[in-house]
Amino acid sequence: MKLRSFSRFFVEASQSLRRNILMTIASVATIALTLFVCGVFSILVLNINKFANDIESTVEIQAFLEEGLDPGAAADLVGEIQAIEGVESVTFISKEEALANMAEQLEETPETLLSSLGRNPLPDSYMVTAASADDVAPIAEKVEALSGVAEAQYGDDTVDNLFRMLKWVRYFGIALIIFLIIASIVIVAFNIKVTVASRKSEIIIMRYVGASNWYIRWPFCIAGIVMGLIGGAIAVGLLYGAYSLFFDQFSSTLVFMSLIRINREFYYLFAGMLIFGVLLGSAGSLLSLNVYLKERKKKM
Amino acid sequence: MISLRGVSKKYDNGQLALDNISMEIEAGEFVFLCGASGAGKSTLIRLLFREEIATDGKIIVNGRNLRKIKRRDLLRHRRSMGLVFQDYRLLPKKTVFANVAYAMEVTECKRKDIKKRVPEILEVVGLADKADSFPSELSGGEQQRVAIARALVNRPAILIADEPTGNLDPQNARELMDVLQLINEKGTTVVMATHAQDIVDEMKKRVIMLHEGKIVYDREEGGYDEVTLV
Numbered sequence: 001m002k003l004r005s006f007s008r009f010f011v012e013a014s015q016s017l018r019r020n021i022l023m024t025i026a027s028v029a030t031i032a033l034t035l036f037v038c039g040v041f042s043i044l045v046l047n048i049n050k051f052a053n054d055i056e057s058t059v060e061i062q063a064f065l066e067e068g069l070d071p072g073a074a075a076d077l078v079g080e081i082q083a084i085e086g087v088e089s090v091t092f093i094s095k096e097e098a099l100a101n102m103a104e105q106l107e108e109t110p111e112t113l114l115s116s117l118g119r120n121p122l123p124d125s126y127m128v129t130a131a132s133a134d135d136v137a138p139i140a141e142k143v144e145a146l147s148g149v150a151e152a153q154y155g156d157d158t159v160d161n162l163f164r165m166l167k168w169v170r171y172f173g174i175a176l177i178i179f180l181i182i183a184s185i186v187i188v189a190f191n192i193k194v195t196v197a198s199r200k201s202e203i204i205i206m207r208y209v210g211a212s213n214w215y216i217r218w219p220f221c222i223a224g225i226v227m228g229l230i231g232g233a234i235a236v237g238l239l240y241g242a243y244s245l246f247f248d249q250f251s252s253t254l255v256f257m258s259l260i261r262i263n264r265e266f267y268y269l270f271a272g273m274l275i276f277g278v279l280l281g282s283a284g285s286l287l288s289l290n291v292y293l294k295e296r297k298k299k300m
Numbered sequence: 301m302i303s304l305r306g307v308s309k310k311y312d313n314g315q316l317a318l319d320n321i322s323m324e325i326e327a328g329e330f331v332f333l334c335g336a337s338g339a340g341k342s343t344l345i346r347l348l349f350r351e352e353i354a355t356d357g358k359i360i361v362n363g364r365n366l367r368k369i370k371r372r373d374l375l376r377h378r379r380s381m382g383l384v385f386q387d388y389r390l391l392p393k394k395t396v397f398a399n400v401a402y403a404m405e406v407t408e409c410k411r412k413d414i415k416k417r418v419p420e421i422l423e424v425v426g427l428a429d430k431a432d433s434f435p436s437e438l439s440g441g442e443q444q445r446v447a448i449a450r451a452l453v454n455r456p457a458i459l460i461a462d463e464p465t466g467n468l469d470p471q472n473a474r475e476l477m478d479v480l481q482l483i484n485e486k487g488t489t490v491v492m493a494t495h496a497q498d499i500v501d502e503m504k505k506r507v508i509m510l511h512e513g514k515i516v517y518d519r520e521e522g523g524y525d526e527v528t529l530v
Contacts, residue, residue, distance in 0.1 A: 004411075005408055008405070201391070205402070209379075209402070209403035209406055209407065209450065210403075210406070211406035215406055215408070
């Protein structure tokens with residue numbers, strides 16, 4: 001294919017996109033929606049992964065003491081816990097402090113919390129910090145075995161739950177995305193088919209005078225690529241805007257998890273969305289045209 | 301130049317469009333393919349253009365076996381033929397010049413060559429003064445001459461015309477035949493499918509008469525006999 005033919009292809013592509021403007025808008029919107037949903041799920045997965053990693057990398061174990069344990073025995077426990085290999089620090093948190101912390105998280109005063117609960121249900125506890133995240137599980141096990149300790153908790157249950165949730169988010173996301181991919185290819189294919197039909201006589205003449213199949217295909221392929229790029233750009237713009245807004249609104253209020261800032265990973269995601277858009281657009285156009293060129297062969 | 305040996309074409313619906321036909325057409329010949337509708341003329345043209353493949357037999361055009369032709373050669377093969385149809389098939393929004401130039405553009409000729417070649421071929425078909433007209437401003441005969449110019453602009457070795465006078469009045473038809481005659485004299489092989497008896501009789505060229513997919517007769521300086529012979 002000669003280079004000078006491409007300027008002609010671009011002119012023809014832009015003409016056909018403008019001639020079927022409604023179909024073009026529908027195709028671009030479907031591609032944008034598909035890519036936006038892909039983007040949302042990707043960001044969701046990235047955030048949940050990060051959250052799980054954050055939890056996994058915490059080195060804190062909370063050892064709840066048995067109800068009514070006498071203060072002497074409780075004080076002795078400090079030494080026993082510190083003697084466990086890998087423990088870095090041990091801090092006592094009284095049940096009053098625990099209540100105060102909880103009240104702060106819930107933006108209440110300890111008094112109102114206490115009056116609504118009737119009594120303080122929280123036990124005294126020790127906050128045990130491990131030197132490394134790898135030591136957390138064995139330390140928790142040993143702490144829990146000590147007499148006077150009712151339970152030692154760290155992030156493992158939460159992490160398990162998160163990964164289970166992540167799995168379902170992924171399944172659901174993949175199913176939705178497959179559906180949307182098919183929908184966008186079908187709509188782009190239909191769009192190109194309408195364009196091809198409106199230029200039927202021209203295509204037949206092109207074949208008669210010896211145009212190669214690729215010469216016939218390129219303008220339609222370019223139209224598909226342009227729709228993919230526009231759809232991709234819209235999706236990236238929307239996702240960037242929506243996530244920035246979400247981040248500003250919620251990064252400070254979501255106390256239990258920290259959101260990922262827009263970073264390099266996001267730019268890879270955005271680039272991927274654009275490339276994916278181009279693939280969707282060109283796949284749709286080639287699909288419809290191939291069918292059409294074959295049909296023409298038979299009917300000419 | 302064109303050689304058919306025992307060629308048959310059976311369509312998927314069971315219809316036998318061509319039944320074991322053989323013929324040789326030499327370079328520079330002018331040949332009428334005659335016969336009523338459904339005789340197999342259009343099928344033969346489709347086989348020659350390699351839009352379809354024969355069910356049986358061998359077709360060789362310009363030394364290329366059309367059954368075994370490779371994709372790259374297929375394009376060359378098609379470019380070695382100019383096609384003209386009864387309904388002209390011009391692009392209504394393009395001028396005469398642009399319609400003819402279009403055939404060179406899609407085969408990626410240089411702009412300089414297009415500017416030089418299109419007026420030349422319009423001169424040959426007698427439309428040099430209509431270059432800026434649109435098809436709707438031309439008579440049927442003139443439109444068909446534009447179609448011929450478009451078919452010839454890339455200098456094909458063979459011109460295939462499928463009922464080119466079918467939509468024309470006798471005067472325009474005669475003028476068109478003069479153009480085809482001229483083109484043939486300049487060296488292009490012309491194969492014309494028609495059932496216009498008066499034209500065939502007048503031209504005194506070779507006639508291959510088809511009936512129900514078979515060659516009924518093949519005569520030099522033939523003339524058109526109705527298929528009373530069968």
